[in-house]
Amino acid sequence: MAQKFRALLDLCKRRGFLYQSAEIYGGLRGAYDYGPLGVELKKNIQQSWWRHHVYYRDDVVGLDTSIITPHPVLKASGHVDEFSDLLVDCMLTKERFRPDKAPELHITDSKVLVQAPDKSTAKLWQQHITEQLAPGIKTILDGKKIWLPLISFTSPSHGQPGSIVFAMNNNDTTSPLSLPYHGYVEPDSLSPFLTPSRPFNLMFKTFLDPIDPVERIIQTTQQHNNDNSQQTVREAVDQVLRPSTVYLRPETAQGVFINFEQVTRTMKLKPPFGIAQVGKSFRNEIRLEHGIFRTPEFEQMELEYFVSPWTASHWFNYWRKLRYDWWLTHACHPEDFRQRDHEKDEMAHYATGCTDVEFKYPWGWGEIEGVAHRGDYDLTQHMKNTGANFEVTTTAEDLPQEEEEEALDKNKNKKYVPHVIESSCGLNRAMLAYLCDAFHQVPDPDNDKLPPRNIMKLHPQLAPIKCAVMPLTGKPEFLPIVQKVAQSIRQRGWNTMVESQKLKIGKRYYRHDEIGTPWCVTVDYQSLEDDTVTIRDRDSGEQRRLPWKDVSRYMEQHLY
Ligand code: GAP
Numbered sequence: 001m002a003q004k005f006r007a008l009l010d011l012c013k014r015r016g017f018l019y020q021s022a023e024i025y026g027g028l029r030g031a032y033d034y035g036p037l038g039v040e041l042k043k044n045i046q047q048s049w050w051r052h053h054v055y056y057r058d059d060v061v062g063l064d065t066s067i068i069t070p071h072p073v074l075k076a077s078g079h080v081d082e083f084s085d086l087l088v089d090c091m092l093t094k095e096r097f098r099p100d101k102a103p104e105l106h107i108t109d110s111k112v113l114v115q116a117p118d119k120s121t122a123k124l125w126q127q128h129i130t131e132q133l134a135p136g137i138k139t140i141l142d143g144k145k146i147w148l149p150l151i152s153f154t155s156p157s158h159g160q161p162g163s164i165v166f167a168m169n170n171n172d173t174t175s176p177l178s179l180p181y182h183g184y185v186e187p188d189s190l191s192p193f194l195t196p197s198r199p200f201n202l203m204f205k206t207f208l209d210p211i212d213p214v215e216r217i218i219q220t221t222q223q224h225n226n227d228n229s230q231q232t233v234r235e236a237v238d239q240v241l242r243p244s245t246v247y248l249r250p251e252t253a254q255g256v257f258i259n260f261e262q263v264t265r266t267m268k269l270k271p272p273f274g275i276a277q278v279g280k281s282f283r284n285e286i287r288l289e290h291g292i293f294r295t296p297e298f299e300q301m302e303l304e305y306f307v308s309p310w311t312a313s314h315w316f317n318y319w320r321k322l323r324y325d326w327w328l329t330h331a332c333h334p335e336d337f338r339q340r341d342h343e344k345d346e347m348a349h350y351a352t353g354c355t356d357v358e359f360k361y362p363w364g365w366g367e368i369e370g371v372a373h374r375g376d377y378d379l380t381q382h383m384k385n386t387g388a389n390f391e392v393t394t395t396a397e398d399l400p401q402e403e404e405e406e407a408l409d410k411n412k413n414k415k416y417v418p419h420v421i422e423s424s425c426g427l428n429r430a431m432l433a434y435l436c437d438a439f440h441q442v443p444d445p446d447n448d449k450l451p452p453r454n455i456m457k458l459h460p461q462l463a464p465i466k467c468a469v470m471p472l473t474g475k476p477e478f479l480p481i482v483q484k485v486a487q488s489i490r491q492r493g494w495n496t497m498v499e500s501q502k503l504k505i506g507k508r509y510y511r512h513d514e515i516g517t518p519w520c521v522t523v524d525y526q527s528l529e530d531d532t533v534t535i536r537d538r539d540s541g542e543q544r545r546l547p548w549k550d551v552s553r554y555m556e557q558h559l560y
Pocket of ligand 1: 369370425
């Protein structure tokens, strides 16, 4: 499995789906650039999402709001105070990690294992442990492994830490060295030498100010020469910076909520209705993992659907089903997509219910989307903090059908703040999921001793190139028909490539199978006589002959 995933990553790099960002400068960790094929795939996923949720419906409109978000918006939404993960530093390896995802202590034969990347690092770490982190404890160096013999060990319980009591070098059991144990160790090295956990806000803070804020920070700290406790200086600096503090938005949703009044007024909308937005979001993630799965800069496709409190659970179920079905529309392996309800303690600060859609990535199940019942939390928060009024008047549509008459009587002309059902998915994660789902390796049909052949069985709607048009040979007479076919497909708005590689036809087909092109059209000698061409299907390898003028109609039948 790992080998297949490596082959996929290699393909993405080699064929222009994904590049390491700033690669010629050594690369930037967690940052990726999307190559010519990657950008098409991402755009096609986004367009399918937009078509299904905006164009195919009467009740959803689009929006595109600012990435730069002022402090008060994210203070009101709860992100300034609550959008944080716990962060722990490893004093041995200097790695930072999230404790909720970290493994437990590794004990074998009453010894704790610490695993270094190589022998020389293991030696340095052993010295650091015995001289600084746990002076005097017994250590056993075994290649890249450092073993720390134990006297005793207890697990944390009822919120209280457990303890790890180490054996000492001088075998003194009267004053052994003990570390608190919170139930986790550093994920890569398994080191138990950790700082206490502390909350870490995930938002990227910056300053919208023509004057460099560093000057003001220096002045403020100088003014506190006599009272320079860290907290006092910090508060003073925060106060000075507050007016120009902005954040790169951590979700696109807040832009939708703060435009609620403008959109309903200008588009004459009443619940139930939705606002869709696709755009970049930013989070200063502690742990960047699995390529584009978790990155600081990513794209979200979010739909905020506004409903009455009485119909909210109906719409929550409706969107959970509809969104899951959308994922399956493009999937080769539907069994690798599942829904999972959140436990109460997993939910974000605003949510009262949440169901994730997960994909079975090569490393295990991972979240690709959250469908959340956000209640009236966001609109109420922005009302409280601005004086805006987002209330709407109850109508028959707002009430569940079975209780309509009775409930309408009770609530007639009552005002309510709409509740929100949100569907939020990661575009980059969607791309990675569909690449993993579509990537197939088959034995080479000509020689089974050769490495397997790659076929990217992307849904035709998602394929970066919809059709490759190619002449059978370099004969110039083929070119006018090649151009005419390509033009007829391009007129439909589908990305088409005229394949000019001087390779054997079979090799050209293979190059397109590998990047997911669903159809290859070949112009040959017969085309010159009767205006027909062959069209080859990527997945079956079958070829059929048809008039070149029918190619785009044939594609349309198979695309939608
Ligand atoms: N507005 C709700 C919200 O943002 P979330 O569960 O925090 O909810 C929604 O994020 C989706 O955004 C996730 O399911 C995931 O697909 C994507 N996502 C979140 N953080 C990400 C990151 N650091 N890198 C890539 N995608 C991310």
